[in-house]
Amino acid sequence: xxxxxxxxxxxxxxxxxxxxxxxxxxxxxxxxxxxxxxxxxxxxxxxxxxxxxxxxxxxxxxxxxxxxxxxxxxxxxxxxxxxxxxxxxxxxxxxxxxxxxxxxxxxxxxxxxxxxxxxxxxxxxxxxxxxxxxxxxxxxxxxxxxxxxxxxxxxxxxxxxxxxxxxxxxxxxxxxxx
Ligand code: FNR
Numbered sequence: 001x002x003x004x005x006x007x008x009x010x011x012x013x014x015x016x017x018x019x020x021x022x023x024x025x026x027x028x029x030x031x032x033x034x035x036x037x038x039x040x041x042x043x044x045x046x047x048x049x050x051x052x053x054x055x056x057x058x059x060x061x062x063x064x065x066x067x068x069x070x071x072x073x074x075x076x077x078x079x080x081x082x083x084x085x086x087x088x089x090x091x092x093x094x095x096x097x098x099x100x101x102x103x104x105x106x107x108x109x110x111x112x113x114x115x116x117x118x119x120x121x122x123x124x125x126x127x128x129x130x131x132x133x134x135x136x137x138x139x140x141x142x143x144x145x146x147x148x149x150x151x152x153x154x155x156x157x158x159x160x161x162x163x164x165x166x167x168x169x170x171x172x173x174x175x176x177x178x
Pocket of ligand 1: 010015016075077078110116117
């Protein structure tokens, strides 16, 4: 079983990247995961649909070949980060060949701010719903006031770590269901 992980943050220090690593570390041995690179994707326009763009081909294939996609992302200005919207748009086209159709997807957001990226989470779900993705409805993981990552990338808050462990198991159980 293959899980593709998309981090909406392009930051080298991304706390969401550390959270993604932690969740992936909880997956059972028969589940493999890999991070999808989105930093090299040109901004999408439908004018590019008739061209072969290697990074577009790669990311569309990575989404299509995955049994599920895990999106772990910050919120930017009460919205989803532009890089994340870009990969969602790229995966949605060419029209009729969308990679998101029926794809199992879970969304995790985290922020040092109060609301934990809740608005971003809702927006990502809204886009994926329109694309007919199969979205994990619960638990909604929006970690607010989150700064519990040390310099080695460990989750230092036991409550958050336990919640993320529980989420990882729920997510994989759901993906394994036909
Ligand atoms: C932010 N941040 C932020 N946080 C939040 O909770 N709601 C928001 O709307 C925003 N807006 C926002 C815009 C921009 C341009 C940046 C760079 C940041 C703060 C953000 O949550 C914080 O920088 C996190 O560390 C981002 O997660 P990563 O990149 O570390 O994974």
